[in-house]
Amino acid sequence: MLVADDDARHAEGIRRYLVADGHDAAVVHDGRAALDVARRDRPDLIVLDVMMPGLDGLHVCRTLREESDVLVLMLTARSTENDMLLGLELGADDYLTKPVSPRELVARVRTLLRRASRGDPDAPARRIRRIGRVGIDPAGHRVTVDDQPVDCTRGEFAILAALSEQPGRVLTRAQLLHHTRGIDRSSTERTIDVYVVNLRRKIEADPRRPRLLLTVHGVGYKMAADPGDR
CATH class of the missing domain: 3.40.50.2300 (Response regulator)
Known part of the structure; x- marks a missing residue:
C-alpha cells in the first residue's frame, strides 16, 4: 500500500x-x-x-x-x-x-x-450476463462488448453489475451510490451520472442515443431487458 x-x-x-x-x-x-x-x-x-x-x-x-x-x-x-x-x-x-x-x-x-478481491472459492459460480452486445462477468469482474474486453473502473462495474442483475428494473441514484461505495457525506448522487456517462461511452454503439443503459427521468437508471427496450 x-x-x-x-x-x-x-x-x-x-x-x-x-x-x-x-x-x-x-x-x-x-x-x-x-x-x-x-x-x-x-x-x-x-x-x-x-x-x-x-x-x-x-x-x-x-x-x-x-x-x-x-x-x-x-x-x-x-x-x-x-x-x-x-x-x-x-x-x-x-x-x-x-x-x-x-x-x-x-x-x-x-x-x-x-x-x-477476485472471487471466493466457496461462493457459487455465477453465469456471465449477456444483454445485447454486452457481457458482464460478476465473478471475474470483466465486461466485454462484441466479445472484446472493455476496461471499467470499479465504480463503473458496480453500477453495471447492479443494473444487469435485474434488467428492466429501475434503480435510483441513491441505490446505485450504495452499490458503488455506500452513502458518502462528501459525495452526491451526481456521482452516478458521471459513471453512467463513462459507461455509455464504453458500451453503447451511440452514447448519445443509449439502447442499453437507459435513463428513467425523475427516478434513476435501468438496464434494458433487450436492445430494443425504450
Whole structure:
C-alpha cells in the first residue's frame, strides 16, 4: 500500500493507522515519486492526495489508470463537487475530503480491498450476463462488448453489475451510490451520472442515443431487458 501526500505529518499518521490495521504501507511526498514507487512496487491501493508538488494527484491518477487497475483513494482539502467528480472521471475508486477521519479512511480501504478481491472459492459460480452486445462477468469482474474486453473502473462495474442483475428494473441514484461505495457525506448522487456517462461511452454503439443503459427521468437508471427496450 502507498500513501502519497506532501504533508509529511499527515501522511505518517495515515501510514500508522494502516499499519495498525494490518497493512504494509510506504509513504512518498510528491507526484513523481508516487508514480515511481507505484510502478516499481505495484501496491494494491494508493491513498493519493490531490495537492502535491510537481505532478498533482489528478495527473498521477490519470497516468496510473492508463497503466494499471490499482485501487486509488483520493484525498483533497478541496470540498467542491466538481473536484470530486473530476477525480472520479479520471478513474479514482473512492474520494475523501480533508480533514480525514482515520477510522473512516481505514474503513474505506477495507471496503475497496474487499470489493476488489477476485472471487471466493466457496461462493457459487455465477453465469456471465449477456444483454445485447454486452457481457458482464460478476465473478471475474470483466465486461466485454462484441466479445472484446472493455476496461471499467470499479465504480463503473458496480453500477453495471447492479443494473444487469435485474434488467428492466429501475434503480435510483441513491441505490446505485450504495452499490458503488455506500452513502458518502462528501459525495452526491451526481456521482452516478458521471459513471453512467463513462459507461455509455464504453458500451453503447451511440452514447448519445443509449439502447442499453437507459435513463428513467425523475427516478434513476435501468438496464434494458433487450436492445430494443425504450
